[in-house]
Amino acid sequence: MISPRFCPRYLLVAALGLPTALTAQQQVQFPAPSPASTLQQRVGLTDIEIVYSRPGVKGRQIFGELETYGRVWRTGANNATKLTFSTPVKLNGTDVPAGTYGLFSIPGESEWTIILNRNAEQWGAFSYDEKDDVARVTATPVQLNELVETFTIDINDIRDESATLSLIWEKTRVPIEIEVDVASTLVPQIEAVMAAHGDRKPYYPAAMFYYDHDLDLTKAREWIDAAVEQRAAYYIVHLQAKILSRLGEKENALAAARRSIELARAANDNGYVNLNEDFIASLQE
Numbered sequence: 001m002i003s004p005r006f007c008p009r010y011l012l013v014a015a016l017g018l019p020t021a022l023t024a025q026q027q028v029q030f031p032a033p034s035p036a037s038t039l040q041q042r043v044g045l046t047d048i049e050i051v052y053s054r055p056g057v058k059g060r061q062i063f064g065e066l067e068t069y070g071r072v073w074r075t076g077a078n079n080a081t082k083l084t085f086s087t088p089v090k091l092n093g094t095d096v097p098a099g100t101y102g103l104f105s106i107p108g109e110s111e112w113t114i115i116l117n118r119n120a121e122q123w124g125a126f127s128y129d130e131k132d133d134v135a136r137v138t139a140t141p142v143q144l145n146e147l148v149e150t151f152t153i154d155i156n157d158i159r160d161e162s163a164t165l166s167l168i169w170e171k172t173r174v175p176i177e178i179e180v181d182v183a184s185t186l187v188p189q190i191e192a193v194m195a196a197h198g199d200r201k202p203y204y205p206a207a208m209f210y211y212d213h214d215l216d217l218t219k220a221r222e223w224i225d226a227a228v229e230q231r232a233a234y235y236i237v238h239l240q241a242k243i244l245s246r247l248g249e250k251e252n253a254l255a256a257a258r259r260s261i262e263l264a265r266a267a268n269d270n271g272y273v274n275l276n277e278d279f280i281a282s283l284q285e
Contacts, residue, residue: 034077034151041155043163044182046089050103052081054151055169062170063107072115074125075105075167076151082120090179091116091165092137101134105167105174112139112167112174137176144171160212183213194223203227204236207243217247234263234272241279250283257283 034055041048055077060066067073075081081103089096091114101116104125116135117128148168157164161182167174190206204227210220224240241256257276264272 036078039153039155041158041163043155043158043178044160044180045087045185046180047084047086048155048178049084050081050153052076052103052151052153053078056151057147057149057170063172064109067107069108070106072125072128073105073107075103076153078123080104080117080120080122080124080128081153083116087180087185090177091135092139092177093179094135094137096135099134102128104128107172108141110140112141113137114139114174114176139174139176142173142175144168144173147171148173160209183215187215194219199230201226203230204239208239211239211243211246217243221247232259232263234260234267234269237263238272238276238279241276245279245283254280254283 032053034053036051036053039048039050039052053076063069082100083103084100085096085098087098089098096116099118100120101118102120102122104115104117106113106115114137115133118132118134119127119129122128147170151167151169153165153167155163155165155178161180163178163180165176165178167176186209190202190209194201194206201223203223207220207224207227210216210223220243221240224236224243227236228240237256237260241253241260244256245253257280261273261276264270264276
């Protein structure tokens with residue numbers, strides 16, 4: 001055993017099991033100035049993931065000062081923001097292939113440029129290279145009345161084939177429209193299932209999809225009639241009324257809506273009672 005008299009201090013500390021400044025520091029977790037965040041959202045049949053860090057305003061002027069107009073911004077903090085689409089999409093009408101991208105932007109007073117760059121693994125925008133851009137789209141910023149302290153990316157206004165991706169910070173919101181193609185994927189699947197043998201078919205959701213997407217209403221009527229025959233639920237009969245109305249069969253649509261009201265009252269669903277009453281009133285105008 002080494003005598004403490006001749007033992008270097010770091011060996012003596014380790015030998016005696018005493019905490020060192022290094023190990024003490026390693027045991028302390030400090031809050032991140034710009035915490036990391038991951039957003040996952042499905043739009044239609046497309047999975048979207050956004051990995052980014054969220055800086056705060058902290059009393060500073062952000063756009064036009066901290067983030068200079070006309071200069072490429074990492075669109076967050078720390079590592080460049082990473083955006084992944086599981087299928088091809090359109091951003092503000094521009095085609096974007098499925099894949100993972102670095103999300104950059106160029107803020108402006110009246111117009112922003114949104115950039116998807118194939119180099120998704122980089123710190124900030126220091127190594128950003130325009131040659132690696134996959135897509136550039138323009139977006140119009142919207143001024144907010146209230147300050148948003150923490151930089152936020154969200155996806156809202158979600159429909160089967162669209163949503164709005166928003167960049168929000170300070171008093172600025174930048175909306176970007178996302179469009180996805182659902183019908184070209186789902187229609188062949190629906191047709192195959194409906195053509196197969198067997199009774200356990202998704203009649204109601206298939207009819208609703210065709211109705212909502214202005215597809216073949218003759219097939220939609222055939223499927224909704226089968227769904228009603230299997231189960232005459234008020235919400236199924238209500239869809240039947242809407243399909244009949246769109247086919248121009250007003251009297252049959254009215255009869256289906258009245259039947260849906262009776263079924264909704266029996267189920268104590270006043271929401272559907274009101275929905276059907278409004279629908280009947282619209283047909284009688």
